[in-house]
Amino acid sequence: MTAVTESQSLSTPTTQDLDALDNQLSKRYIELDPGGYFLIYLDRDQGLICAKHFTNVINDKGLACDPETGKPLPTRGKVERSHTQVYSARTAKELCIKLFENADPPCPVTFLDHAAYLGREFVRAEIALISGQAYVQD
Template identity: 40%
Template sequence: MKNLDPKEDLIKSIKVLDDKLSKRQIKLDPKGYFLIKIEPITKELILEHYLNDIDQKGRAIDPESREPIGCKTKSKHEPSNIYRGKSAKQLGIQISEGHGPFPISHLDHAIYIGRELQRAEQCLITGKQYIQD
């Protein structure tokens, strides 16, 4: 039997689509990657930028060990820069406006970071746990 709640149907269809799109092949940004965190004590969003190299297969590799960096790999190196702000918009401006150099070079990466910063901001406001996608 089909669900009669149109809002719930919409939520489910978006989730199915997003799950499918998450499985597509992507090109990593050669300028590095970001880890997004929430600091509940100071009520801030923290955006850590890490440098990496990209191997011939398109994988991010640790500049020192030359080993691939997985999603669950615990980084041993320090971020190249740390950005802090009270909102997603404030952090987005920090990494994309001004004289540069900018820590992001691919449009799809910028859009992803914007989406994730919005999610993190909502978790900061609601007190929910944030886990980066």
């Protein structure tokens, strides 16, 4: 008789299971990065993953606000603001290196969880770019 390891006794999760877990985790509270936020999109004509950086300030309620007006930034709808920088690259890895290792000016990301989030999103964007699927930032 052979011993069954813990990993062997667990069933392999389905795609639906993993999607449900991912959706649940996306609803958790996160503290916003005072270094700003990014809007990630694809430039399919150039074959690039792009990330526009925008500044913000965080108010006493934890809301991201426009640094010029102090008013909370809307979470839905179009917002007319100027970005501070556009980062672009052919792969998620190349984009992470440009942003986190070679940024000029220095990288605006100040929270590790924000850096991890961006890495995950850049990988999702790369997969969408390669596969031709739509990309919507989480």
